[in-house]
Amino acid sequence: MSFESLNFHPNLLNALVELGYSSPTDVQKQAIPLALKGEDVMAGAQTGTGKTAAFSLPLLQRLLTLPAQSEQSAESSTDSKASGHPIRALILTPTRELAQQVFDSMSAYAKHTDLKVAVAYGGTSMNVQVKAINAGADILVATPGRLLDHVFNRSVSLTEVETFVLDEADRMLDMGFIVDIQRIMERMPDERQTLFFSATFSKQVKKLAFDILTEPKMVEVTPANTAAETVEQMVYPVDKHRKAELLAYLIGSRNWQQVLVFTKTKQGSDKLAKDLGLDGIKAVSINGDKSQGARQRALDEFKSGKVRVLVATDVAARGLDIEQLGYVVNFDMPYKAEDYVHRIGRTGRAGMTGHAITLMSLDEEWALKAIEELLDTRIPQQWLEGYEPDPTLIETQSVHRGAAAEKRRAKAKSRIHQNRGKHVRRR
Template sequence: MSFHSLGLNSQLVNNVQALGFEQPTSVQVQAIPEVMAGHDVLAGAQTGTGKTAAFGLPLLDKLMASGDRPAEKQARSLILTPTRELAQQVFDSLTSYSKDTGLKVAVAYGGTSIKMQVQALAGGVDILVATPGRLLDHAYVGTVDLSLVNTLVLDEADRMLDMGFIDDIKRIMKRLGRERQTLFFSATFGKAVKKLAYDILTDPKLIEVTPANSTAVTVEQMVYPVDKHRKQELLSYLIGSRNWQQVLVFTKTKQGSDELAKELGKDGIKAASINGDKSQGARQRALNDFKEGKVRVLVATDVAARGLDIEQLEYVVNFDMPFKAEDYVHRIGRTGRAGMKGHAISLMSLDEEWALRAIEELLDSRLPQEWLEGYEPDPFAVVPNDKRPSRSKDKRRAKAKSQIHKNRGRHQKRG
């Protein structure tokens, strides 16, 4: 099947093909006709399955077919995302898809100048991509009119609920007209997600590319039990001894992400961190450096990493096990995208076994575990403040550095 056979406008098809996409993905094949037919859609799709095009292309097609133009400050369609990074990613994709169509796409999120966003909204827009908080800022001061929005998209709705946006979403919904099409995309479906979905959708078409709350079959998963105070040492060992060149690492706290990036740097591994305490500019620079290979490891919190679009990312590491089992699905969804093989590694201390049980219950499967020689957890070890004597730590660090430099030489020779 081709994009053209889905009935899309020829200009949109040309734009998509110019971007290198020849065949639609499963979620696109299923969703595009339903959206074009005007149905509400409830879609379960993991990150990396092509869901942005699944709702973006038919939305653009409908706007082109109508021939209408937005009035001053009016948004004809609205896409809500949980994070700045995802909003920017969706905006960039829609801008590429809509090239030479005459349609206007704008983006609004916090952490950047609101004045430029006001200017972009002044003449009206066909599609507005926004985070809930910043959108309400615009709505309250009257710089955007949402009353005539004819299509609403909630992208990664589960994450918006996890981040506490439910009240903001309800406030936004009150500003929208009743006559609209609603598209609901989520990777996981807990009780709260299902309740929100059926509160705002009307007789939706259900689209499920993979079973709800599941992980991509292309991702190889492994859990390494290890003492908490030796996690950073083990991470450096894995990156160095196995010559991993691009690794996304998840921590549970902002401070933890900054500290881990510094510790990895001391081991000779170039690393950067992104979290909610950093400015949008700093987060974008760190992401760009990671994509360009200037840094080998990107350490992130769940919120900061949401919506990251990194092509061909092979390794994701859970340095801290996620507090919510659903977050495990989102985290490892960063790898194994578009049918490519990926690896998801979890470093689990004894006090995190409850998190593993919750993940396995959600996935309805057991995750493989392996004890690495030399890093076997000691159930009787008591280490004050999770630290070993500095002399021992320095010896381990020197060993890790030696392995890293050895592999770096091999990598350079191959290049």
């Protein structure tokens, strides 16, 4: 199959030639024909396999060849000033970085067409976004919270949306997003095309998706919830308090030049970046507490090689597209096993070889077990000389936790006896 055989508009084909796209990837081969027919699609494929083009190209093709809806439904009809600029296609992403990445890709694909693309996410000026939308945007790429800001301010109308895309749909349908998603869907026409794309789909997400999609066609290029074969995985057991020391040793002794490191918390990402700096390793951090400008500067410095290490929370697990990124490090185990797939999917992209390293303290073994069950494979482990974990530490921690629990129970019993005594005296 070639892109020409898909009968794309000549202007789209010209853009693909300029971008160096020679032939469709597996997910594109399966998803694009279905999307071109107007089917609802639920597609799962590993990161770095071309999912963005798989939904962007058929979306653009349909907008170029199908007439726009000329009238809104009677129930939602209002004057243009009140309802805002009508959008023909909406793409939702969970993070600012992914929204920007999808916007950049979509703009490149639509370069030779009259279709206009706008992007809206938090941390940047609403007025600038409104100006871009009112300039005639046909396609809007947005994060849920900022989109609702525009909807409530009546700068955007969703009553003419013809295609609705959820990118990284599993995260978008997490409980933290579902209320916003429902509010957004209530403002769109019932008759629309809906596309779900992600690297992982839990059973809960699949159930919810089938409630939203209309007779969806399933596309699974690889088995669900799998890591790319191009990523070499390794786990290094180490005591929690020595993780930063081991990470600095690995980066320095093995001459790793571009390393993306994931931590659980915002504070942890800032602290680790500072600790690495004290070891002479240039590092920056990005997390939800930082402004969008600061996050973009950190990402630019990392991509350009000005800094060696980028420390991030899971806010960056979706949407970072760094060419030839060689190393991803799980400094902390992720809360959800599915997030491991997305984290390590930042490396080994487009057929390149990548390395995923996990630093595991003994009290995180449960998280490794969950990941291995999800992937249905054993991840190799290696104890590095000089950094072997001390088994007595976890035993000591367990003893302390048990003693603390017993102490709490003793205090509770004491309070009960005291209260009983008070009741007796009152009688």
